[in-house]
Amino acid sequence: MELDNECRSCLFNSQIKKVEREQSDKTKLGKFKREVKELCESAPGDCCAPVLMRGIDLLHRRIFGCGIDYSREKSLFNKLLLETEQEVYFRAVNSSDPLEEALKFASASNYIDFARLSGLNEDSIKAVFAAAERSRIDKITLANFKNKLKDAETLCYLHDNCGEIVLDKILIRVIKELYPQISITSVVRGKPIINDATRYDAKEVKLDEFSEIVDNGSDVAGTYLKEASAEVIRLLRESSVILSKGLGNLETLYGEGYQIFYAFTCKCEHISQRFDIPLWSTAFIEERK
DSSP states (O other): OOOOHHHHHHHHHHHHHHHHHHOOOHHHHHHHHHHHHHHHHHSOTTSOHHHHHHHHHHHHHHHHSSOOOOHHHHHHHHHHHHTTHHHHHHHHHTSSOHHHHHHHHHHHGGGOOTTTOTTOOTTHHHHHHHHHHHOOOOHHHHHHHHHHHHTOSEEEEEOOBTTHHHHHHHHHHHHHHHOTTOEEEEEEOSSOOTTBOOHHHHHHTTGGGTSEEEEOSOOSSSOOTTTOOHHHHHHHHHOSEEEEEHHHHHHHHTTSSOOEEEEEEOOOHHHHHHHTOOTTOEEEEEEOO
């Protein structure tokens, strides 16, 4: 998905705010700001936002000697969401439609995105629950998803951020209970980038108890096909169903020729306009081949 000015501005502002809070060397900070500004302004239109984010992180490594560290935020939000896990799970399984209810919470949890919202804190969990409460899953897309799951043998689940992977786990658990014939593979990032989930983070929330964990081999904040592992390419080609979480996966995969169900929170004006989805609402859409 092409890069637009909103993406450039958003990534510049969110990452500068993060680094300003944590770096005291004014000389290096000034250099970082100048080079990030130049990178965001000069990035070609065919460079998607997740690839630009990797470029910003590489600049930080060169100037400060390490990547932009989100380890504290990742562990914090995994912990916070784990504290709600049983409540959300029981709410889903006791609802009239457990799959729809679990999907609402999984989609709403995509709000936890430090590339877009640099000021997230413990109170942000309230926003996730409020978004789940008002979430409306498209009935036609949901029916298509259920029909695909009914006959599916395999599901490839493309994860996005920490914290939200806890509610992804609940959705996976519900799917396995409703469709026990399905083998589920969870795909996470190959290396740390922003607050995206890696193998370590997936194991921290015990996602591996419900699905097989593989990483995509890349440090891009999405599923960037040019750098994805052979195993992930095989999963995309051969899985009966593909479920993609978050905007990073949407921005790297949409239009690449795969049949994918995308679940996310609409945090960007250009995404809102492209898919006719209200800003800050949850979304569940299907891309067909």
